[in-house]
Amino acid sequence: MDARTPAAERAAKPEAGRKLVIELDRLEVTLPSRAGPVDILRGIGLQIDQGEAVSVVGPSGSGKTTLLMVIAGLEGATGGKVNVAGHDLTALGEDYLASFRRDQIGIVFQSFHLIPAMTALENVAVPLEFRGSGDAFAEATAKLERVGLGHRLDHYPGQLSGGEQQRVAIARALAAGAKIILADEPTGNLDQETGQAIMDLLFDLQRTSGTTLILVTHDPKLAKRCSRKVEIRDGLIHKDTGARK
16 A cells, blocks of 8 residues: 655645535534524635545534535535535435435545444445446445455454444445545544554545545544645634645
């Protein structure tokens, strides 16, 4: 596997022929609570190019995960513009949002969210089958081999280590050719050594596939491995280091 340094990873940010893949303009998310409406995101403006690796950092409760959920079409905006991969998410109904997520978005969570009753192979094949792949199991096998799990195809999540389960989750996220990978604290349930290996894998796959990676993390070392760092505080972008010019 390519063992690039963090500096080399930052240098990999595309400069020529850049293509805007995410555009948020005055994004607002307000959620109800017993105490009244709570402003989670309060006017976020953000542009991200295809192929960028962007870390999202900030205190707990600042709105990082909500930002990811809006980009994934899993949380609706209450104000502003949300354009992802050429789709205006504020204008899509639930069926179209589901198709958008299937075709454009891969999500890697801190908790692996694998289906316990399915093998590693079946877990990865599911999104391919939903997409109508002609040979979902062959494609899923190739994805699992790419993340180093070709020998664990028939194992269930409960038979896999935490690191192996996260590799399955990454293979599933990439299975349908997603253009954007959203990772929410993907090493939070892993020990340091395993977490390092998982992030090496994720960054390597992001580079070689040309996907856009948005990584929510509390780990400053992981944040530095991205070409760009966005810091959110109180629902607003406090700092955007390495932003497009």
